[in-house]
Amino acid sequence: MKVFIDPPNSMILFDLVERFGHEPLSSMALIQEKVDNIEVDMPPMNVTLDDVVKGLKYAGVEVPSGIRGRLAIWGPMIEAADAAIIIDNPPFSFGCVGCDRSNELTKYLIKRRKIPTLTVQYPNDEEEAKTMVGQIRDFLGGLKQ
């Protein structure tokens, strides 16, 4: 199944989803595709005006451009997802260095899809980390292929 991860560029979540037999939907691949694209219009990430305009599907014109640009990438993945895993309160070094408004909207869009979703708290110590991995494993194991 396709599992959207939040933060969308979390390497740990990506690895866990793949390890337990599902397809992670993350921003890494999309960003890489944009960065590697031969016709790079807008380096470093090649987010173009067209992309930001596409973001209007998720947020109106009065919403700042950076949020629409992010949602132009994350939004279609949320739409394509069969399930989602959200890590709440991740620290600065974990996942997306981004915009809190975008993060709020992402969580809301996941909720609106009504797909199976697991929300776990970011662990503060090793024990909590083990518990978190266990929760994710059980959630992914319970998803029907």
Added chain:
Amino acid sequence: MTIRIAQLSCGTEYSGVQYEIESAARSVGAKIVYPDVSYDQVKNALERFGFTPKSPQLQLMIARAVSIADGLYDADAVFITTCFRCAEAALVRNELRRFIQENTRLPVVTYSFTERLKASQLLTRMEALVTIVSRKELLARERQTGITAGLDSGSSTTKCVIMENNKIIGKAWTASGDVVQCATEVLEEAMKMAGIEFKQIEAIGTTGYGRFTLGTHFNAKLVQEELTVNSKGAVWLADRQRGEATIIDIGGMDNKAITVRDGVPDNFTMGGICAGASGRFLEMTARRLKVPIDQLGAYAVKGNWVNAKMNSYCSVFGIQDLVTTLGAGKSFEDVAAAACHSVAEQVYEQQLQEVDVRHPIIEVGGTSLNAGLVKAIGEVLGEPPIVPPDSQYIGAVGGALLSSGCL
């Protein structure tokens, strides 16, 4: 020497505007750089700064600013930019600007962008940052020497000033049309007034929107953006070359708020998104009232803006307000006062919130000839601004003054 402009930003990559920012910097011989910070530095910087925004990229922005302020990262100027309409970013942007100014002597410019940002919109700002860094000696010049001319090719008017040994000996202006033709016309008129011939002019300085075209045509010794040139012209005309001041320059197409220290800008904002906050709106008002633009101020001084509602941020809707107000039987005087008040209020709300106003306030540019607008600026700011003589010639005076430094 490549000028290093440190970028402190949020949202530029995802808005697709990073390339435009870097292009603008490159085109003026500068390079955009990003202070490297570690995770620990982010945590410490937030504690030191005392503001913890929820958005991690804004946290990174703060850490980068602290790194510059502490001298851990070497930069020549600072460009602070965030998404237009983001409230959290607007708070951080302004506080960081203040923080950088309190802790360094680096010139700073702030900007809020949309996805439609183009390099050309940033060109003047980037050029000003580069000028402040690379032409410190020239900008420190306080006296004009020899015979020099300044040409200011603005959006509404083209101005020329000829100076000799620190005195204005010739001046002329005309409505802008063909850039070269208008400049030639005002130059000839100013030469006639000064009683000199072209060959006697030792140097020419050009500024304004048509500066590059005029610079090439007249083989100018100085071709420089209007932010630094106008600042020099303003402090020279107001005789405030030393110490601090705030310059408010409301032009035909855009307006500028510049803070200066010893005549050199260290922070500036430039508005141009809405015509409602520019001289163009006053022109439209005068046309609708069927009064000559140079008489609009006299009407406004006699009127009371409170009696006529005109608080639209857009010139189109502003004129709609004006039509409605006139239809309701309000006097021309009240409507003219309301138009002036509307422009002053917008400059206050849009520009002056992004700079720390220093005293005295010097109002310049063509609109400073409008007594109604000067009165309105004084009311909005709580103190009357200084309007120096020849205040509409700041760019031309600055051009003549600075170009004498190239002799």
